[in-house]
Amino acid sequence: MTTVFTLFGMNVVHNNAPALPARSQPTTYHEYIDFLKQQLHSPSAITPSLKQQSKIRIQCQVRARIPTNEGGEMYLHLYKNNQDTKEHLAIVYGDDIRSRSLDNAWENETIMNRIVRGAYYGRLEEVVTDECRNLNLTEDQTRYLEEQQDKAKASFAQSAEPPLVRIHSECFTGETVHSARCDCGEQLDEAMRLMQEAGRGVVVYLRQEGRGIGLLEKLKAYNLQDLGHDTVAANVLLKHPPDARTYGIANAILEDLGLENVMMLTNNPDKIEQLEAFGSVKVVERRAMVPRSWSSTPVPVNDLLRTPSSSPAPQSSPLMRGKELDKYLAVKVQKMRHLLDLPQGLDK
Secondary structure: OEEEEEEOOEEEEEOOOOOOOHHHOOOOHHHHHHHHHHHHOOOOOEOOOOOOOOOOOEEEEEEEEEEOOOOOEEEEEEEEEOOOOOOEEEEEEOOOOOOOHHHOOOEOOOHHHHHHOOOOOOOHHHHOOHHHOOOOOOHHHHHHHHHHHHHHHHOOOOOOOOOEEEEEEOOHHHHOOOOOOOOHHHHHHHHHHHHHHHOOEEEEEEOOOOOOOHHHHHHHHHHHHHOOOOHHHHHHHOOOOOOOOOOHHHHHHHHHOOOOEEEEEOOOHHHHHHHHHOOOOEEEEEEOOOOHHHOOOOOOHHHOOOOOOOOOOOOOOOOOOOHHHHHHHHHHHHHHOOOOOOOOOOOO
8 A cells, every 4th residue: 555645644545546746745625535536536527407497307316226234225316306405315126227317428427427326237246347446447448338338228128017116205203213203214114125025116205304394393393292282283383284295306206217107105195196196107006004003913023024224123012002103193094184094992
């Protein structure tokens, strides 16, 4: 390893790079970041901009393979859009579902730029050989990769079978701190489990915390719930609609993934109605997301193939049940048209 330069007392080493002359060595962290960019890919590759328009435009800017603790894997797609500054996601199971906008060529980008942002076909360990792992490619190596990718793209085909799809709104409290006020974490886990089991599916993960009102207002609503108001009344008292979520970006993401017919994992008819109103995606089947504690044949958590994320497996009570969760779900059925059969005693 050669010491290329020293920055703030830290030796920056590299296998192949020659030591930099003193006058060209980075002196700030910004210059150091620029140096790193040049080692990875062409810094002149320009990320396309998305102008604010009434028509929703989305663009997949990066895709990466994510292995799971259960031995499966997913491809995480990150999207930008022209409606907000949030980074919405698509969690994709299956090799035949991929973004179309990801494949669009960016100005000044190289084949290695495309590989770094995930715009490659096939398995990355098969695409990049040992000879091509040096990111500063020779002309022959560049030509080889371009020809290899042209062949892989020509052989790509997407199944016409409708995949499992869940449109899921971010829930910090349910997914990260395991709140028992909602079943969001459980629903996300179950959707991912079903898709991994099927080998195919998409979770469109929208940054719509608190049914669209944001975490700040959501926590205020929680305090109102502790004062005796239900989840709908709490939103209204804070001058918010009961549900402020919209699904135009989700529709655009499903379009970008080439999905016209889907099997939707949801209890929410509004989600289906909004999605189908755009006219490009058809929900050919709805599959209910029945809470484990309400299931007539509950599955012990230890027997479930769990996906990484949301809720850890409970220790003392394998079935998620509690008065607060039951009350929340009952209100969603009674006031928000959710399609679930209420257990006896909650249907009053």
